[in-house]
Amino acid sequence: MNPSDKKPKRLSPEERKRRLLEKAIDYFSEEGFEGGTRELARQLGITQPLIYRYFSTKADLINEVYHAVYVSQWQESWAQNLQKRDRPVRDRLIEFYDGYTNAIFNRHWMRIFFFAGLKGLDINTRYIRRVSDHLLRPICREMRAELGFDVEKPLRQAEFDLVWMMHGLVFYQGIREHIYKVPYKVNHEFSIQIAVDMYITKSREVIEAALKDPAADLAPAASFIPEQLVQVAPDRI
Incomplete structure (x- = not known):
């Protein structure tokens, strides 16, 4: 059998999600957050519902981007x-x-x-x-x-x-x-x-x-508030 005739390896859900996240990071870093998931899906050559199979909402996707780009680097x-x-x-x-x-x-x-x-x-x-x-x-x-x-x-x-x-x-x-x-x-x-x-x-x-100086302003108190989910407006179709 010709090696080129072999079917592409089927990705695990974890690997597919990881690749989608990597592409989303590229996309948002170039287009900003005005870009919708429909355009993201078009650029990836997939359907928009496939994105929502791995990320329930656009807010969920952006939170994953935040964690990957910022929290994981800390x-x-x-x-x-x-x-x-x-x-x-x-x-x-x-x-x-x-x-x-x-x-x-x-x-x-x-x-x-x-x-x-x-x-x-x-x-x-x-x-x-x-x-x-x-x-x-x-x-x-x-x-x-x-x-x-x-x-x-x-x-x-x-x-x-x-x-x-x-x-x-x-x-x-x-x-x-x-x-x-x-x-x-x-x-x-x-x-x-x-x-x-x-x-x-x-x-x-x-x-x-x-x-x-007794009248010197104090710095604002430290927050130490647990991070919440990113607040995002509903995704645009």
Whole structure:
């Protein structure tokens, strides 16, 4: 028998779902969330009902996309290593951002993040809350500890804003590369070092002033709310 006459291998339901999810990630990263499942099915060369055999609703599909692109990339070791005080904060921050940017600086991650914001989905809100609670607040405590400030006093808005500025400067390099598509390779190592050094340089001044001022605004309380399903409008036919 000619090998070419063999029937294609029948995929298991798990493998078919995985492939559908991979194609959906490609699709949403290119077309955004305005695209409906009918167009997705057309591009995949399958029927729309087949998509709903594996994902009960478009919201279900988008939640799977969120988990695959964002949650599965999250590493618990990030927060753990940031809080190991046997090394200077600067070394810990540079190591963290090197690993963090390797995980998020890709076309799927960046484009889906921005498309979700434009569509009004809460993917951005959920992820930012995760970053705030599990990464940036611990960084603020570690910075206080290294500089000799009381880590038990409530976090002030000014020092929280400062750590967000550092994080935003690093994140912006991914925007330049994957959204603006600058015609040259972004030097992430250089950008990370600059962002971290700017943060460390200003931290003592900002923390000291904030703790001395009884009227200084407190940073919003950490949420630590379990993530809910993405809220999505009914799919368009």
